[in-house]
Amino acid sequence: MPAPIKHISSIQNAEVRQLQHWNQKSRDRRKSGRFVLEGLRELTLALEGGYRAERFYFCPEILGEDALYALPGAEQVPLTSLSPEVYRHLAYRGKTEGVLAVMHTKTHGLDDLVFRREAPLILVAEAPEKPGNIGALLRTADAAALDAVIIADPKGDVYNPNVIRSSVGCLFTVPVAVATSEAVLEFLAARGIQVLAACLGGSTRYDLADYRTPTAIAVGTEATGLTEKWRTAARTAVEIPMSGVIDSMNVSVSAAILVFEALRQRGFDQGSHL
Numbered sequence: 001m002p003a004p005i006k007h008i009s010s011i012q013n014a015e016v017r018q019l020q021h022w023n024q025k026s027r028d029r030r031k032s033g034r035f036v037l038e039g040l041r042e043l044t045l046a047l048e049g050g051y052r053a054e055r056f057y058f059c060p061e062i063l064g065e066d067a068l069y070a071l072p073g074a075e076q077v078p079l080t081s082l083s084p085e086v087y088r089h090l091a092y093r094g095k096t097e098g099v100l101a102v103m104h105t106k107t108h109g110l111d112d113l114v115f116r117r118e119a120p121l122i123l124v125a126e127a128p129e130k131p132g133n134i135g136a137l138l139r140t141a142d143a144a145a146l147d148a149v150i151i152a153d154p155k156g157d158v159y160n161p162n163v164i165r166s167s168v169g170c171l172f173t174v175p176v177a178v179a180t181s182e183a184v185l186e187f188l189a190a191r192g193i194q195v196l197a198a199c200l201g202g203s204t205r206y207d208l209a210d211y212r213t214p215t216a217i218a219v220g221t222e223a224t225g226l227t228e229k230w231r232t233a234a235r236t237a238v239e240i241p242m243s244g245v246i247d248s249m250n251v252s253v254s255a256a257i258l259v260f261e262a263l264r265q266r267g268f269d270q271g272s273h274l
Contacts, residue, residue, distance in 0.1 A: 005080065006080040007080070007081045007082075008057075008081070008086050009082075009083040009086060010086070016089065019090055019102070022102070023090070026160065030105075033105050037101045037103045038093060039099065040098075042168070047071055051103050053104075056100070056101050057090070057099070057100040058080075059082050061098075062087070062098025065079060067099075093165060110177045110183060112175075112177065113147070113148050114175070115148070116147055117147055121144070121215055122146060122217070123149050123219070124149075124217065125137055125151055125152065125218075125251070126219070126221070127220070127221060129155050131162035133222075133250070133251050135165065135170070135171075136167075137219075138176070139167055139252075140252060140259055142173045144263055146174065147175065148174070149175070149176050150184055150216070152180065152181040152184045181230065185230075193215065195218055195230070195233050196217050196235065197230050197238065198220070198225075198238055200225060200248065201237075202236075202237035203239075211266065212265050217259060217262065219251050219258075220251070221251065
């Protein structure tokens with residue numbers, strides 16, 4: 001039998017203030033090992049991806065408790081109802097579905113990665129600064145069913161609400177690891193995974209490189225690109241030809257072009273995981 005449902009009607013409630021801290025401060029998320037997740041679709045993907053929920057918060061005027069009990073494993077998760085005022089105060093998105101959850105983070109170590117392909121295809125993002133770009137890279141990785149996304153030398157944490165929102169929940173569908181560039185390069189070399197570095201002025205046109213062997217596609221920031229350590233470690237520096245006035249594209253667009261060229265070379269068939 002479900003436990004009694006708590007109710008919070010004041011934005012001054014201590015629990016509400018704690019939720020705000022987890023939503024706004026990466027230091028608090030890292031220290032506690034918790035983050036706030038908003039949205040029914042994102043919550044469903046997280047639970048299906050093995051994330052553990054500590055508590056659900058919902059606004060009965062927007063979402064009924066039956067919808068929460070239908071989620072995988074939800075019968076074990078305590079519920080707290082929120083007044084519309086409190087929910088609006090906490091909700092990060094303008095259009096929302098009436099549910100928040102406190103979730104436990106994962107470790108995201110390199111040794112946690114399990115590759116689904118015999119010849120893994122990985123996307124590495126060096127020092128990405130914009131949460132929106134990280135989210136877009138995760139969406140590309142999900143669409144391509146990549147073996148992993150690795151964040152090298154991160155500037156923030158992957159549980160930033162903007163990362164989750166812009167990834168539309170793909171943070172929970174794609175294996176993600178976070179480490180220093182040195183550790184990532186050592187990890188890739190130990191497993192015989194070649195690095196293809198996306199570089200302005202690269203020596204090889206992107207569609208002439210060979211992506212069929214175990215491959216990590218490395219992309220840098222839009223402002224400065226990849227650092228010298230990644231350029232030096234790369235087997236091939238690849239470039240996407242451009243005919244316009246500017247000489248750069250959004251990093252997520254560039255990554256998508258390279259990733260789907262890799263899938264084309266590998267005989268990608270829509271709906272299959274190679």
